[in-house]
Amino acid sequence: MAVSSAPGKVYLFGEHAVVYGEPAVPCAIERRATVEVSARSDGRLRVDAGDLTLDGFTVEYGGDGAPDVDVPQSLVQAATGYVDGAVAQARDAADSPDVGFDVAIESAIPLGAGLGSSAAVAVAGIDAATRELGIELSTEELAKRAYRVEREVQSGEASRADTFCSAMGGAVRVEGDDCRRLDAPNLPFVIGYDGGAGDTGELVAGVRALREEYDFAADTVEAIGDLVRRGERALDEGDIAELGRLMDVNHGLLSALGVSSRSLDAMVWAAREAGAHGAKLTGAGGGGCIVALDESEASRTALGYTPGCVESFRAELDFEGVRREDG
Numbered sequence: 001m002a003v004s005s006a007p008g009k010v011y012l013f014g015e016h017a018v019v020y021g022e023p024a025v026p027c028a029i030e031r032r033a034t035v036e037v038s039a040r041s042d043g044r045l046r047v048d049a050g051d052l053t054l055d056g057f058t059v060e061y062g063g064d065g066a067p068d069v070d071v072p073q074s075l076v077q078a079a080t081g082y083v084d085g086a087v088a089q090a091r092d093a094a095d096s097p098d099v100g101f102d103v104a105i106e107s108a109i110p111l112g113a114g115l116g117s118s119a120a121v122a123v124a125g126i127d128a129a130t131r132e133l134g135i136e137l138s139t140e141e142l143a144k145r146a147y148r149v150e151r152e153v154q155s156g157e158a159s160r161a162d163t164f165c166s167a168m169g170g171a172v173r174v175e176g177d178d179c180r181r182l183d184a185p186n187l188p189f190v191i192g193y194d195g196g197a198g199d200t201g202e203l204v205a206g207v208r209a210l211r212e213e214y215d216f217a218a219d220t221v222e223a224i225g226d227l228v229r230r231g232e233r234a235l236d237e238g239d240i241a242e243l244g245r246l247m248d249v250n251h252g253l254l255s256a257l258g259v260s261s262r263s264l265d266a267m268v269w270a271a272r273e274a275g276a277h278g279a280k281l282t283g284a285g286g287g288g289c290i291v292a293l294d295e296s297e298a299s300r301t302a303l304g305y306t307p308g309c310v311e312s313f314r315a316e317l318d319f320e321g322v323r324r325e326d327g
């Protein structure tokens with residue numbers, strides 16, 4: 001048996017635009033997905049995701065049709081797509097195409113909510129499954145293989161940002177294939193969660209369609225890239241007020257690309273009006289989470305009274321990426 005964990009993340013800046021080669025700065029947070037893997041000789045795959053969402057589920061399947069379970073199919077597809085992909089990567093890395101696995105996932109990262117649950121499951125899953133087969137992959141190789149899984153599940157449209165950040169930990173900068181760690185202070189992140197989820201593949205496809213149809217949408221994507229470059233300077237200087245201002249602008253630009261929602265906007269405004277330095281949606285959007293910068297408790301308190309917000313919490317930057325949990 002091998003057990004690995006990997007952190008979720010928030011985007012300080014740059015989601016969506018990063019898919020088109022603009023830079024982005026995601027930051028790993030101390031909320032992890034943990035994946036336990038045992039090899040089995042009958043080639044079958046059993047996935048126990050009891051703690052993956054509010055309504056847990058267990059599925060058993062062997063590649064011979066869709067699993068038969070009593071939860072929304074989109075949720076099952078989202079979870080099993082990443083687990084299947086991670087298993088395929090491990091089989092490939094270990095040159096063991098026929099090995100089966102028992103996989104148990106526990107995650108403190110809500111699914112599809114912009115906190116990088118899928119990347120964390122893919123990274124931790126590949127690490128645990130390859131170690132179970134006696135192979136040690138470097139962190140860079142893990143990030144690469146997890147990226148392939150995301151790209152496949154997102155129909156060919158994914159950046160390396162989520163998977164690199166989850167594998168490496170800390171604050172990172174991703175621009176195309178160029179991925180690196182950044183020096184960053186421990187930023188005062190506050191997260192608001194609306195209990196919902198967005199379909200990343202659909203949201204990415206929506207931005208692509210808008211960008212192809214309207215020059216202003218292509219310009220908006222480029223403007224996000226310019227903003228990220230300004231944000232990197234502010235991060236380097238530890239200028240929290242400027243980071244907050246730029247987060248506000250980034251949220252406006254993401255709204256213009258059609259990926260915000262009423263509840264995300266409501267949470268962003270609640271945090272801003274409570275005195276946060278800035279606030280924006282994080283991840284693909286459509287529903288899920290916002291991230292605000294606030295050292296005080298005011299944003300959390302305000303989010304607690306905001307209709308549509310089901311949970312708010314403080315998130316520390318997690319300087320550790322993928323981690324062995326089996327001693």
Ligand code: MEV
Nearest residue numbers: 015016158159161283284
């Ligand atoms: C999703 O967490 C982030 C997006 O930029 C997609 C990607 O980078 O693959 C929307």
